[in-house]
Amino acid sequence: MMYENLKDELLSTVDSGLKYARTVDNEAEFELYLFYQNRAVVNITQGVVEASEGIVKGNAVRVASQNSVSFASSSGISIDRIRRSVSEAMASLRSVSIKDERFSGFCTPEKPGREGAFTREILDLSKEELIDYAGCVVKEGQEFDRRIKTVGSECSAEWGGFAVGNTQGLQQSSRSALNSCEVYCIAVNGEERRASYEFDTTRERLINTGGLGKKAAQRAISLLGAKKLSATTVLPTIWEPRAASAYILFSLGQSVRGEHVVEGRSPIADKVGEEIASPKLTITDNGQNPSGINTEAIDAEGHPQKKTTIIDRGELSQFLFDTYYARIHNSESTGNCSRRARATTSYETSPFIRPKNLEVKPGSKNLDSLIATTDEQAILIADAPLGLRHSNVSTGEFSAVAQNVFLVENGDKKWPLQPVSVSGNFYIGFKQLLNIGGDLTKTVFAVETPTLVFDGFSVVG
């Protein structure tokens, strides 16, 4: 398939698939999702090269009848594989009587949103060019300093799209293309080993790999010579954008998801309109940001993607919903229905709710000014701490190991520290937010945030 006619071809197959499904049961409701993606990945680590290129294709069918819903998926988008999914989903539905009284139909048709930014150059990227990119980045990192012992780089290019149709009359599709370069460096000095990474992921231009290897190497070297914190105490913590993005995603990014709200797992389920964070904090989820990596015209069930304000000057204003949970909650879908992102089997995942592109409204101070305004001691966390993703959405309690971490003392960034354990409660943290930087940065987690400064977390090191 070509990018230009991808939508037409997918929609045509969706139409055929739905027509077939109706012949199986003309009273049941059906939803058919098709996924198609060209993907090339090159990984070079210290001269070891691994590369792959292929086309991911898959389909998923949801069937609903008398308040029972089932899901089946299959690799491939041929009509035979779609039939297989229809047949499996129907077999599940017929073999047990399991009611979901809350189900009230699939997504109804609406005018789609906009696809994100696109450049044809990504479609034309060859594997040889990806190999060149990765090779140059590795070389740059290796040549930066003799203490850089390992450099690895992964460059990828992907393009494709998906289409959704259902028996409510909805038939929509969306396309996107993305290219990415990631590099990591390990600096070694005696028994001390410190790692760092850099990346460039974009949909609107070709990756800019120049300087990435050097930057990652520089960062890894800056972490050498780490000292022990030798304390168990409570200190202000300064979370640079890459660390802050993980904090946002694994806290509010989870607790505002409609399924957690409706199912009793979110501690902020009953707090709309209440101040749950410092008035300095405003967060939106923007499924229509042209450069956002998760921007599509429609979400994974065909609803238009939107921009939703979640926290407005500290006040909780809106949760994120798909059609199913929005109806239970007497709300509107926010266009956040998702399937697993950028995985080879994303079509295998039954729909769930996920933020698209989270954006934190920046303040005005740069990182140096934030550090300069810190009294006595603080901890500067430069990268996403280990273990944050395993935090508990229900309690908000977290404990993580910050590896790329520095001591701040009397307004100065001092020396790197050996890994420090940081723990506390996400939601209490939002109320103890001391400052927001102006250094708005896009991160790998599809979160755009500046530096955030929190008070009151326990640190052990």
Added chain:
Amino acid sequence: MLEKLEKCVESGEKMGARFVEARFDDLILRTLQRVNDVWKDIVLRSRIGIGVVCYHGGASGYSFTPSDDERELEKAVNRAVKVAKASAKVASLKLDFDRRPPVKSQESDTFPLKIHPRSEDLSYKTDLVNRAIDTAREFGIGISNIRGMYGELYGRKLFTNSEGSVIDWNFEVIELGCRVTSKTESGDLVNATGEAGGTMGLELFKTKGSTPEDIGKEAGSCAKEQLKAKACPAGRFRTLIENELAGVLAHESFGHLSEGDSVVVGESPLAGKIGTRLGTDQATIVDYGTPNISEYGGLWVPYDDQGTRSNETTILDKGMLKHYLHNRGTAHYLKQEPTGNCRAVNFGFIPIPRMTNTYFAPGELTKEEALELLNTGVYAIQASGGQVGEDGSFLFKATRGYWVQNGRIKEPIREVSLSGNILNLLSRVEGATKDLRISAGYFGGCGKNGQFLLPCGLGGPELVIDEVVFGGSASEE
């Protein structure tokens, strides 16, 4: 299908590949999930596809297709060969390997299940979930959310290569789990889980300790106990970690560092340390694809996705580093034997060095002796996630725990996190109990290089370790 795979190998060789591997997966994955009184997921996935690896000039190229159409297969082979040739031009560290005699599988390589999941209908499985949830409700209080999950993954894996190996076996894993979230009087939410799984038939859920009622009871009663639990203090404490957590430690923090691909490029701190003492005599870590499942539990992986028979590999032997976990290329480069650890999460990915069942070997202590050795500290129970850094730093979550004073279990504590550096920690392992348990299941799994949720087994005995860092609440100094 074997003929089609053999044709892929032949085509790849004709196009100039030095060595070709072709594999076919035809797998069924079923997930059932009930949240409170609503069936959230009744899901069946058919994962069918073919993957082709071509080797050329010390580099590899990979491609795949969900189709078994001959033209599609030819295109996939063509892509794999071209990618391998382009990669070979820039590969400065070559991972070639020697040819070996062909490997032929036997019918007995598939683990025999008494009650195969496909032999029971859907209502049998929904009933398992319902029974677990009903029992959890009976034993829990203040429940705000309850979730029951059943999963099964089974199907054919077929492999051939340029040596003429033919490996044909069935992968099988099941799991039943229950998770309870309860609300304390002050409005805090606490969690507890119960689960059982591995490469077993549905007879597992008829055995003592693994019935739906046992699983529900554990989740419900532990959540109830958590309502009164206190937060774990922050700081360094002696600890007794139970079997599953020991497994997470073996897998996440040590197992990944022993994988050959990270060793050959110097990324792992274990590179160049074969024969070096890294831990105490009590620390022995093994990876084994075909453990005694009926006795210890675990996952059955008789062959890897590169056609190598799985091995019992002692990675760390009484504290000494003995072996890494390999694919054929890393084994050849590091002059060790292949270990059968080259696995892919699905046909869309190239196989890479991964673990099978990774566990600490058991020791001599009874549970009482272990508590006595611990004396005062934290007894950490059940894993709920973990992550590890390239330098050996790790952080794991224990779902719950107890504070132990003078060898006696005192009060329950809430979810705790353990952190540190594995290479330091291994030198502080003071003792291990006699009981080896290996956990495996359908839900969750291992993630590496974008290949997420590969089923793995992990386990061990209970381990007494000195000076583990616990996150928690610190008082202001």
